[in-house]
Amino acid sequence: MQNVERAAPGSRGPGWVLLGLVPLLGLGVLLAFIVLNGAGVTRDDLPPVEDLTVERVALPTEYEMVVSVTNGGPDPVTVSQVNVNDALTGFRVESGNTIPSLGSTEIKVPYTWVEGEAYAITLITNTGTTFDAEVPLAALTPGFSGETFWRYALIGFYVGVVPVALGLLWFPFLRRLGTSGINFVLALTVGLLVFLVVDTLLEAGEVATQLPGAFSGIPLVILVSLLTLLGLLGTERLFRRGREEASRLSTSYRIALGIGLHNLGEGLAIGAAFALGETALGTFLVVGFTLHNITEGVGIAAPILREKPRLAHFAWLALLGGGPAILGTWIGGFAHSNLLSTLFLAVGAGAILQVIYEVTRILLKDSARTKAPALSGTNLGGLTAGIAIMYATALLVSV
Amino acid sequence: MGEERQEGGRTVREYELVARDAEVEVAPGVFYPAWTFDGQVPGPTLRAREGDRVRVTFKNEGTHPHTIHFHGIHAANMDGTFEIVGPGQEYVYEFDAEPFGMHLYHCHTTPLRKHIEKGLYGVFIIDPKEGRPPADEMVMVMNGFDTNFDAENEVYTVNGVAFHYQRHPVEIKKGELVRVYLANFTEFDLINSMHIHANFFDYYPTGTRLEPTEYTDTKMLAQGERGIMEFAYGRAGSFMFHAHVNEFAELGWLGFFKVEE
Numbered sequence: 001m002q003n004v005e006r007a008a009p010g011s012r013g014p015g016w017v018l019l020g021l022v023p024l025l026g027l028g029v030l031l032a033f034i035v036l037n038g039a040g041v042t043r044d045d046l047p048p049v050e051d052l053t054v055e056r057v058a059l060p061t062e063y064e065m066v067v068s069v070t071n072g073g074p075d076p077v078t079v080s081q082v083n084v085n086d087a088l089t090g091f092r093v094e095s096g097n098t099i100p101s102l103g104s105t106e107i108k109v110p111y112t113w114v115e116g117e118a119y120a121i122t123l124i125t126n127t128g129t130t131f132d133a134e135v136p137l138a139a140l141t142p143g144f145s146g147e148t149f150w151r152y153a154l155i156g157f158y159v160g161v162v163p164v165a166l167g168l169l170w171f172p173f174l175r176r177l178g179t180s181g182i183n184f185v186l187a188l189t190v191g192l193l194v195f196l197v198v199d200t201l202l203e204a205g206e207v208a209t210q211l212p213g214a215f216s217g218i219p220l221v222i223l224v225s226l227l228t229l230l231g232l233l234g235t236e237r238l239f240r241r242g243r244e245e246a247s248r249l250s251t252s253y254r255i256a257l258g259i260g261l262h263n264l265g266e267g268l269a270i271g272a273a274f275a276l277g278e279t280a281l282g283t284f285l286v287v288g289f290t291l292h293n294i295t296e297g298v299g300i301a302a303p304i305l306r307e308k309p310r311l312a313h314f315a316w317l318a319l320l321g322g323g324p325a326i327l328g329t330w331i332g333g334f335a336h337s338n339l340l341s342t343l344f345l346a347v348g349a350g351a352i353l354q355v356i357y358e359v360t361r362i363l364l365k366d367s368a369r370t371k372a373p374a375l376s377g378t379n380l381g382g383l384t385a386g387i388a389i390m391y392a393t394a395l396l397v398s399v
Numbered sequence: 400m401g402e403e404r405q406e407g408g409r410t411v412r413e414y415e416l417v418a419r420d421a422e423v424e425v426a427p428g429v430f431y432p433a434w435t436f437d438g439q440v441p442g443p444t445l446r447a448r449e450g451d452r453v454r455v456t457f458k459n460e461g462t463h464p465h466t467i468h469f470h471g472i473h474a475a476n477m478d479g480t481f482e483i484v485g486p487g488q489e490y491v492y493e494f495d496a497e498p499f500g501m502h503l504y505h506c507h508t509t510p511l512r513k514h515i516e517k518g519l520y521g522v523f524i525i526d527p528k529e530g531r532p533p534a535d536e537m538v539m540v541m542n543g544f545d546t547n548f549d550a551e552n553e554v555y556t557v558n559g560v561a562f563h564y565q566r567h568p569v570e571i572k573k574g575e576l577v578r579v580y581l582a583n584f585t586e587f588d589l590i591n592s593m594h595i596h597a598n599f600f601d602y603y604p605t606g607t608r609l610e611p612t613e614y615t616d617t618k619m620l621a622q623g624e625r626g627i628m629e630f631a632y633g634r635a636g637s638f639m640f641h642a643h644v645n646e647f648a649e650l651g652w653l654g655f656f657k658v659e660e
Contacts, residue, residue: 047432080428081554087649088426088554088561097428124553126428128546 047127048075052099053212054133056336057121058141058275059113067107067121067133071099072212081124084111102214113138141275144334152271152329159270159289160263160325164256165318166290167297174298175305182305183366184382189255189299190359191386196262196296197352199394201225203265204345210338221346228350233357249313251303251362255355256321259296261348263321267328268341275333288396295389296321303362401445401453411452412496414445418461418484418506418519425544426554426561426651433518434461434506440559441540441584442521445504447496449528455492459484465514466490468507469523472497480507499527501580501606501625516545516586522625524580527609534576534629537569541591541620541642541652542584552587555642555652564640564654573635573658580606581618582625591652592619593628594643600630617643632658 051073058066065084071077078098082091092108099105113119119135142148174185201221208217232254266289300317331340367374402413421438425431436442447453457467463486468479473494476482484490506519522538542559543552554561571577579600585591594617601611602618606627618626632638641653 078428081426083553083650086646088651122553124426124429124546126430128425128429128431128544128553130547130549130553 049073050075050077050125050127050129051213052077052079052123052125052131053210054121054123054131055104055210055338056272057119057133057135059135059138060141060143062140063110063112065109065111065113065119065121065135067109067123068104069099069107069123069131070104070212071101072214074101076100078126079107079123080126082107082109083122083124084109085119102212115139142333148333149330152274152333153326155270155274155286156267156326156329157322158286159266159329160260160293160322161318162322163290163293164259164263164297164300164322167294167299168301168314168318170298171301171305171314174301177305179366179370180378182302183363183376184378184385185298185302185305186359186363187379187382188295188386188389189302189382190356190363191383191388192295192299192390193255193258193352193356193359193386194383195387195390195394196259197349197356199390200262200265200345200349200352203269204342204349207338207345208342211342215339217342221342221349224343224346225350225353228347229353232351232354236354236358248303248307248362249309251355251358252300252313252317253320254351254358255303256300256317258348258351258355259300259321260324261344261351263293263296264324264328265341265345265348267325267330268332268336268344269328271329271332271334272336272341273332274329275336288393292390292393292397293322295386295393299386303359401447406452409450409452410448411454412447414453414455415458416442416455416467417458418465420461423518424560425546425556429546429554429561431518431544431546434463434465434514435518436467436521440518440520441542442504442519444522444524444538444580446524446526448526449496449499451496453492453494453496456489457484457492458489459486462486463514464508465506465519466508467492467504469494469504470502471523471525478507483508496525498607499525501525501582501627503582503584503623503625505584512586515584520584522580522582524606531578531609532576534578535571536578536580538580538582539593540582540584541593543586543588543647543650545587550587552585552650555585555591555647555650557652557654561651562653568637568655568657570657570659571632573660574631574633576629576631579628580625581620581628583620583622585622588644588647590619590621590644591647592617592643594618594641595628595630595656596639597634598630598632598638600628603627603629619643632656634658635660
């Protein structure tokens with residue numbers, strides 16, 4: 001230790017690297033000791049901790065149920081019996097009945113279910129602990145085929161691309177507005193985005209609670225949203241290209257991206273609900289989504305009302321804002337994963353937060369320039385209108 | 400029939416029962432932390448002839464206080480209700496075997512339901528002096544296990560393991576009289592029942608009379624109720640028997656008789 005203290009600060013020889021390794025070496029020794037001898041705090045009189053989480057129950061054929069489970073606990077869990085509606089039934093797990101810690105598997109249960117009925121499934125482990133799953137409404141889970149692929153794409157198209165594109169069609173109308181009119185539209189955009197960020201965060205939180213405890217779902221949502229927000233704020237200067245401000249068009253693109261990620265989340269929920277027979281997605285719902293999301297097109301157009309972007313930009317903006325809904329329905333319908341959904345939604349929330357900041361800044365700059373109060377009647381009215389429109393139309397689309 | 404010896408001109412039957420905690424398999428692959436007599440649920444069947452003296456030495460090697468309460472006619476301090484036997488202690492129960500019939504024994508320590516649902520019970524048969532006709536005899540104890548401790552049974556069994564007699568059918572001979580000593584030790588659910596397929600049986604409630612009271616194919620028993628069934632199969636083949644409470648049947652209380660020529 002004497003030598004170390006004498007070394008001049010800043011000298012980084014090979015010895016310096018070794019110093020960095022000392023804690024790791026200590027950690028290695030400690031881990032080896034604990035693995036070999038135990039930590040001295042283990043209790044043998046307690047049963048193992050069992051924590052199975054059911055991710056989803058699929059009905060791929062009329063005579064089979066497939067239960068996807070994840071072991072979120074520290075110990076392996078062995079599924080010994082499966083009970084469907086108060087009857088023990090046979091089952092098959094290709095990877096073996098024991099699921100390792102943080103492992104996932106599919107439990108295949110041969111069972112001739114009745115369409116439209118509800119099923120309660122209980123997994124019984126070797127210690128007699130039970131884990132419940134349910135099929136609220138039995139219906140065939142659509143498998144992957146060309147037909148279902150296009151059907152999901154169509155759903156995403158109706159829910160995402162069509163309304164955003166329709167909203168963008170207001171561009172020529174809106175650009176004839178005066179300054180206060182445009183400010184109203186910008187404030188309306190902020191309102192719309194505030195609604196979306198609340199909605200996305202709550203949706204993310206809901207999915208996160210279905211994750212195994214080990215994944216720390218709620219902290220994951222908060223942290224991923226925060227990192228996305230900070231990351232986008234940090235990269236914003238890249239879009240400025242030497243100018244003091246990012247171009248208005250690039251702001252529109254970022255709004256489209258944030259809204260796109262939100263629509264991806266919407267797609268995930270719709271795809272999963274549709275696959276599990278929880279929603280019929282009738283005409284009413286499609287019309288509802290169109291009304292709900294049409295405001296998003298207005299929001300995307302708001303920053304560029306004073307500019308003359310090429311027509312192609314509008315096509316790209318519509319695709320970026322609405323297209324992810326198609327991707328979402330595919331993922332939700334064919335490869336539903338609560339972890340993936342949580343992450344997508346959290347990233348979406350962070351992205352929307354960033355554009356809220358950006359659009360608000362445009363409004364603030366304008367109010368500084370004109371010496372009008374930031375919370376003028378126009379701005380407050382627009383904000384309220386944005387939130388109110390989204391809330392009202394959301395009533396039509398509760399999946 | 401325990402250790403048999405003569406004392407002063409009468410038959411004395413001596414038994415030893417040990418209470419101990421044990422993991423028992425209650426359905427294939429599912430283990431339950433039970434309290435048992437001699438490591439098994441239900442406990443060993445005790446048997447005596449009407450008028451015999453019965454002496455049961457009870458050792459508590461478990462982790463909780465227990466007793467043995469016998470159904471029968473006996474003195475107050477032989478009833479296993481007040482003389483609690485702590486872990487490591489022992490107690491000797493002694494009484495005359497009366498009346499003849501099919502009886503039970505179980506722990507009677509509070510909380511009572513807990514001590515019974517955990518597995519501390521068994522069957523105690525007192526044969527009539529003149530005996531019963533020769534038959535292929537078997538004990539069937541209907542019970543259930545609350546494996547996740549939510550005050551509901553996850554599995555139902557006869558003699559302790561769900562679907563055991565489906566995987567290992569009870570072999571009986573065609574034309575031979577079969578005598579089933581049937582008891583209901585199910586907790587949480589008020590009743591249980593027994594139904595045999597393609598046949599009927601004579602039923603002797605509690606086995607305390609030598610004449611059957613009923614000729615039927617399904618018998619419902621309340622908690623603690625028991626009786627004797629007698630029947631013979633006239634045809635070879637596999638015949639199902641199960642609780643006619645269908646939920647219990649599908650949760651494990653179902654088996655087969657394999658009738659052979």
